Amino acid sequence: MEYLVHLGILITIYAILAISLDLVVGYTGLLSVTHAAFFGVGAYTTAILATSFEVNFFFTVLVSIALTALVGLLIGLVLSRFNDDYFALASFGFNVIVYSIFLNWQSLTRGPLGIPGIDKPSLFGFHFNSNSEFLLLSLVFLVAIYYTSHFITSSSFGRVIRAIRDDEEALQVFGYRTTYFKLTVFVIGAGMAAVAGSLFASYITFIDPSSFTLFESVFILSIIILGGLSNHRGALLGAVILILLPEILRFVGFPTDIAAQMRQVVYGLLLVVLMLYRPQGLLGRYRL
């Protein structure tokens, strides 16, 4: 059962990432490929505070959110000058920059050697040492993020960001400062991604830059596209499918010599078929 619990934890972490990215991509229409950078900033903040200063996990989460939101603000201020494809390309560049910082700022991050020995969370003397306890904790965070995101998208703010996605120029004609709204949602998304980063660092107990590459941003984007943009339940479903699918394929009886390669082929084929059948994603309401 530890195996299933482990997968459950990964699903909750990636569901948080997906929901946070969906606010930016699905609801606001900003094709961002920077999310792994925010994921990483959150993770490294928790890792450094926990290992170097022995700060309690829950406090590190707050600091991670604040710091990552600040990073999101700085990056967002630059990205706000771009639209459409140029926005995506620029966000791509920022992911690469942040990854390079993780890799090269060795005095802070230990570079490719990573940061080991990150403690599991504890609260008022209770230690979340077992995987089951950690799963419960991450589920609590997921529920909080889910309902926060739902609150945002159901509010007037949510209506404005959807209007930006649908027709930004028209909204500007009505006097809305769309840059402010886009920047705000970008910062909120970054802050939420930091929560996932903190959970990831504390669960794996070791982080290194290889977990926060551009490929990871693309993976998170794939989750929300598969699950369906502009739909929180779609983000959840996408996370479940993309985390479980490669694991399920381990139980398909391919010959050992080609099992790994066949799983990759089948995984890719299934994704292609899913997108052919439902290009807007399984529960999506909006296409990029």
Next chain:
Amino acid sequence: MSIKTKWIIATTVIILIILGFIFYLNNKSTVDGNIRIGAIFILSGDAAGWGENAKKGFDLAVKDFKETYDIGVETIIEDSQGDPKTAISVFQKLITLDKVDGVVGPLFQAEVAAVASNIASANIPVITPSYAPIINRDNPRNPLMVWMDPSLEAYKIAEYVFDQGVRTVAVFGTHDSWENEVSDSFASRFKELGGIISTKELTQTDDTDVRVPIIKIINTKPEAVFLGTYYQFIHATKVLNEFGYEGKLYSIEVDSYLATEAKDYIEGLEFITPESYSNNFIEKFEREYGIKPGIPAGQAYDATILLLDLLRQEGPREKIIKTMENLESYEGVSGAIEWTKDNRTILPTAIFKIQDGEFIK
């Protein structure tokens, strides 16, 4: 089909999958007397070649063990894709669903570090044909490393280079953790001896254009260049040759693949490596697979045989792990492996020179 129906179908599918897992879990059993071991290798992605070599060594070891002791061995080989979180998933599957008695692997330093805390809590013997810094292992002897400590190897080549009368060296490596450690260790030891590091350039492992760092190296006019890299060895030597570099070249753990691919650029290059695999192993490997063993086939072979030998002793896991903690040496196909009191892995090494495409000791 209504949304409600879709949700019912999706939830049913997920519940069936979970029940399938539970069924698999409850029906996984070992044939009496058999040893069951798992392996975590990289079988897809950029490092698949490395993982395939390890798998060949692993399979050969299992075959030899079965023939020697007439004991049944079941193996489950899983692909970690070189990703730390996937390595944890695979490890959890091996110990909880497959209920293996021991594990060989994983192969990357980051994977070992990620799995280390799980190994400690699972209390299962793990031997890996890999290396991870001691700080990244909860128990420095579990996982047990059969790979030479790279900093010790790098110190030796630095001392050799200094003894050759070279006083200025440029270092080229990558941000891979092993290569980074090799480059850093070489540079620090060479400086301790009184040498000068004219520059140290590190690139990404997957960069296709290394001209800029190589130009920087050449511009510092070093007497020699130390290539602390496997990933970028071919690119770097090619570009050094293109820019007319005529100084000395030194490196570490160059194998026959690198030597073949870069043969036009590395005449006279000297490198340090653990002694080559035993002739017996090389012959056996060639008979089995029709090719010479590539790294880390020998190390994977040693890790597997050592693990199977320990499991054959049939003690409780704690006893096996205790044995691993007290192990001092092991005669393997990759050489006489020693584990020091401060938990470093040492193998006999030698300096080779490449002449006319051949490795000359």
